[in-house]
Amino acid sequence: MSGRTNARACPERTCVGCRERAAKNDLLRIVLVGEQCVPDQRGTLPGRGAYVHPALVCLDLAVRRRAFSRAFKAQGPFDSAELREAVEALGATTAS
Numbered sequence: 001m002s003g004r005t006n007a008r009a010c011p012e013r014t015c016v017g018c019r020e021r022a023a024k025n026d027l028l029r030i031v032l033v034g035e036q037c038v039p040d041q042r043g044t045l046p047g048r049g050a051y052v053h054p055a056l057v058c059l060d061l062a063v064r065r066r067a068f069s070r071a072f073k074a075q076g077p078f079d080s081a082e083l084r085e086a087v088e089a090l091g092a093t094t095a096s
């Protein structure tokens with residue numbers, strides 16, 4: 001026996017807000033377009049990505065800690081208005 005299983009391993013990422021590890025599918029990928037943080041729900045936009053839980057609590061923590069500057073390795077602050085709207089919309093759809 002080799003110790004391997006037939007089940008595929010689910011990749012994990014760390015939320016830049018709460019710093020908890022979670023399955024990549026449970027987190028929202030964020031990329032930097034110009035000076036703006038943009039949600040990448042399909043995961044296909046080019047560039048370095050940061051992951052956050054689709055919850056306002058984690059988003060607020062990430063903004064307050066300046067986590068996006070570190071994750072993108074770029075000088076901030078970044079505009080996160082579009083990101084906040086996307087997280088609020090995702091929260092409304094999951095609550096329904």
